Amino acid sequence: MKITVLGLVTGAGFGAVTSLTNALSSPYSTLGAPLAGTLWASIAKVLSLLVGLGWAWAALAVVVGRLAGTWARGAMTAALALMAATGAYYPMDALLRDEPLGWYWPEMLKWWAASMLFGSVLGVVGAAIERPGVTGLLAGLTVPVGGAAQMIALPPRPGLTFTQETVLAEVLIWTALVVGAGWTVHRFWVSKPVKHSPASSRRRSPSR
Numbered sequence: 001m002k003i004t005v006l007g008l009v010t011g012a013g014f015g016a017v018t019s020l021t022n023a024l025s026s027p028y029s030t031l032g033a034p035l036a037g038t039l040w041a042s043i044a045k046v047l048s049l050l051v052g053l054g055w056a057w058a059a060l061a062v063v064v065g066r067l068a069g070t071w072a073r074g075a076m077t078a079a080l081a082l083m084a085a086t087g088a089y090y091p092m093d094a095l096l097r098d099e100p101l102g103w104y105w106p107e108m109l110k111w112w113a114a115s116m117l118f119g120s121v122l123g124v125v126g127a128a129i130e131r132p133g134v135t136g137l138l139a140g141l142t143v144p145v146g147g148a149a150q151m152i153a154l155p156p157r158p159g160l161t162f163t164q165e166t167v168l169a170e171v172l173i174w175t176a177l178v179v180g181a182g183w184t185v186h187r188f189w190v191s192k193p194v195k196h197s198p199a200s201s202r203r204r205s206p207s208r
Helices: 002-025 039-051 054-068 071-097 101-128 133-153 164-191
Strands: none
Touching: 002 039, 002 054, 002 071, 039 164, 054 071, 054 101, 054 133, 071 101, 101 133, 133 164
């Protein structure tokens, strides 16, 4: 029960923060306009690029699933976390943009369905990270590999346009992905049982 509540709270907070950072980073929003051209706008832009990507939402589900422990609890908690994130993101968007929430219902319903489907799968992946052997290795590499694929196919910048914010965001993202993959591989290798050859394990007879 506690982990379910934690997943809901974490998901809702993640969705609200994502919407808020998007608004703060946009010079066209009510919140972002006064910050345009300032350091705070740049910080908000970097944060928006970090949490607004699909792999970041996937990572949320995996982390919650890992905290849940078992595969069943991981699937349920991760799905609820993503649903809570979606349920907080769109109402926050409507509030910050001063728009009717009804405009967002089609998008909310679509992403709630996706949250139930993909969230449950990612929750199982998170719960499997602590498993020994190849299972834990593949589960631990899911987010780093998926994040790398998204960064290559859909980098957080329009076309070939580079700004200080996009460069910093990409450096932070790639660093996190490499560290995550490196930690997973290291944990896999150190957890492998040491195999002893029959000759080395054979007891020597005492000398006479």
